Amino acid sequence: MKLSKMIPLLLLFMQTAFAGQLQVVATYGYIGDIVQRVGKDRVEVVLLARGDYNPHIIIPKPSYIAKLRRADLLVINGGQLEIGWLPQIIKQANNATVQPGERGFLDLSMHVHLIDVPTSVSRELGDVHPEGNPHFFLDPDNIPIIAKAITERLSELDPDNQSFYEANNKELYALWQQKMKEWEEKLKPLQGEKVVEYHKIFDYFLNRFGFTIAGTIEPLPGIPPTTRHIAEVEQLIKREGVKYILQDVYNPQDASTYLSKQLNVKLIIMPHDVGSVKEADNVFSVFDEIVRRLTNG
Ligand SMILES: [Zn+2]
Incomplete structure (x- = not known):
């Protein structure tokens, strides 16, 4: 076969090989948006929670389980924010890839500093922040830290695109620093x-x-x-x-x-x-x- 005829075939093969996007499930909207900004067309993101709901109390839908069953990566806020609703979805999805402790499971709270962490083990009844305040997303200084953790995990799962993820993260970081100045002002x-x-x-x-x-x-x-x-x-x-x-x-x-x-x-x-x-x-x-x-x- 002539080289000129081989090239289209080769391109077709490459497209097929690269068509498989990483399937990412994110618990909250902010996580999904950061994953999308870092992963761009290399990821397909689905969210579990609606942004106008109480993040502590999400009513699980059966469709969430199907979404998680197919996922390559589950990214959660952590710090017990999802404790009331996510564990049963993880259990029912029965996807070994996204179990806590696996590479397909990323808990963002492990990468940031939590405030209001109780010093004593006694917990007041009903307090939904028993391990500290889990709403760390709202410190804008945490966004670059979260984006870096996501970049590293996407790169680990899809090393061929590491430089792509890193470049996207760099771009996000630069834009974020600009906005920080504006908000501070x-x-x-x-x-x-x-x-x-x-x-x-x-x-x-x-x-x-x-x-x-x-x-x-x-x-x-x-x-x-x-x-x-x-x-x-x-x-x-x-x-x-x-x-x-x-x-x-x-x-x-x-x-x-x-x-x-x-x-x-x-x-x-x-x-x-x-x-x-x-x-x-x-x-x-x-x-x-x-x-x-x-x-x-
Ligand atoms: Zn809360």
């Missing part, structure tokens, strides 16, 4: 402001940009407030001169609305993940939207 005037939040979900963000968390409407993470606790928070807001009440999109808003109206303190509904509000459709726009809502008057 915009939030500078709010440094030191006191806030109250409903659930301890924005702590990483608030710490990073120098806000003071005066208190929470939930007495403990995951425990709804009693009338008595709301009255205490009311006193605290008055006493401390709290500027904002911050509320996620999924918890009941009655207490926050009551306190906001009663005390004339601004209530801000904040996105916590990709897909939590329509403006926050990727990791960049989640932070853009948080910053926009905080700085809008």
